[in-house]
Amino acid sequence: MGIFEIFSSELYNVEKFYEYFSEEDIKNIPFDLYNLIDIEQKYENQFIFQNFVEFFSDLYVSLNINDKDFKYIDSKLDEIDFSQKFSSYLYSDFLIKKEGAIFVFAKMRKKSNCKYLEAAFINDYHKKNPILTSRCLKELFCLGSNKANEYEKLLFENIDVINFITIILLYDKDLGERVLELYKNEEFLKNIKISDIEDFIMSFEIFISNLLAVNKIKDFKRDEYINSFNYYIKIYGFYEVKDSNSFYKKSLQELKINT
Numbered sequence: 591m592g593i594f595e596i597f598s599s600e601l602y603n604v605e606k607f608y609e610y611f612s613e614e615d616i617k618n619i620p621f622d623l624y625n626l627i628d629i630e631q632k633y634e635n636q637f638i639f640q641n642f643v644e645f646f647s648d649l650y651v652s653l654n655i656n657d658k659d660f661k662y663i664d665s666k667l668d669e670i671d672f673s674q675k676f677s678s679y680l681y682s683d684f685l686i687k688k689e690g691a692i693f694v695f696a697k698m699r700k701k702s703n704c705k706y707l708e709a710a711f712i713n714d715y716h717k718k719n720p721i722l723t724s725r726c727l728k729e730l731f732c733l734g735s736n737k738a739n740e741y742e743k744l745l746f747e748n749i750d751v752i753n754f755i756t757i758i759l760l761y762d763k764d765l766g767e768r769v770l771e772l773y774k775n776e777e778f779l780k781n782i783k784i785s786d787i788e789d790f791i792m793s794f795e796i797f798i799s800n801l802l803a804v805n806k807i808k809d810f811k812r813d814e815y816i817n818s819f820n821y822y823i824k825i826y827g828f829y830e831v832k833d834s835n836s837f838y839k840k841s842l843q844e845l846k847i848n849t
Contacts, residue, residue: 593622594629597641604648607655616659620666627675639679643690650697673698677706681714685802685809688722696729704735711741718812720752721795724759746772751816758791778823794822797841804838821845 596602596610611619623642630638648654649663667673679691688710695703707726715722723745730738742765745753749772757769770787773779782790798818802809810818821844831837 593619593626597626597638597645598635599637601637602641602644602648604644604652604654607648616662619663620670620672623667624670624672624675627678631678639687639690642676643694646694647697650699673700673703673706677703677710680706680710683808685719685721685799688809689725692722692725692729696732699733701734704730704733704737707733708735708737708741716741716744717750717752718815719809720755720759720815721798723752723756727756728760751819752812755791755794755815755819758787759795761788778820781823782826790826793826794819797822800834801838801841804835805842807842817848818845821848 592615623645626638626642629635630642649660653660655663673695676691676694679687679694682688682691692707695707707730711723711726711730715726717723727738727741727745730741735741745757745765746768749769754769754773757765760766766788770779770784779787798810798815801807801818821841825841829837
């Protein structure tokens with residue numbers, strides 16, 4: 591069975607690699623994955639991208655694939671420059687795909703892929719999207735990027751609310767204390783206990799993900815992230831979600847009314 595048939599019709603089961611693929615299929619996997627990117631981006635099938643993420647997590651982490659087949663697939667992916675092709679997802683219109691692309695590069699654990707994450711960080715995420723900026727920077731540190739320290743310093747230069755959220759999302763105690771000292775006089779911090787700030791920012795991240803999903807929004811722009819943050823400050827600790835669908839639809843309406 592080919593990858594297109596599997597990836598486009600069901601969720602990939604990490605324990606069924608050798609049920610899915612014959613010896614001949616395995617030889618074609620790297621090339622099929624490469625070609626599948628164009629198909630997914632054209633048709634936006636609901637399963638394909640999720641299965642990319644599951645497959646690469648299996649290939650590089652779960653180890654359900656024997657050494658011989660892993661080495662073949664991995665070497666061929668490098669040979670055909672799959673990572674360069676896949677890096678287009680770092681600039682997707684969809685937040686969930688950009689997050690997934692960062693995750694895949696993290697699971698590959700190849701320093702050679704830092705250049706793709708570095709380009710996305712500096713050209714597309716920084717000062718625009720706190721969720722992606724923080725995730726991208728964390729993975730750059732894990733992959734040993736030579737620019738990670740430089741990018742961390744950038745977060746404190748001309749700091750704004752986007753960078754504030756980004757730094758807290760890094761979950762680094764020292765960085766968190768530094769940014770809280772810079773923001774100690776901000777009005778919103780008067781209503782949030784300093785000891786709760788990480789929980790607050792984490793719940794904001796969850797709020798954003800659900801807000802986008804329920805309302806079928808691809809991603810927010812910079813100003814929309816700032817507006818959402820200001821809105822969430824006002825409702826934090828005062829809301830109860832009984833009907834998720836209604837709550838997030840109402841939240842989007844109120845957010846637009848108040849901005």
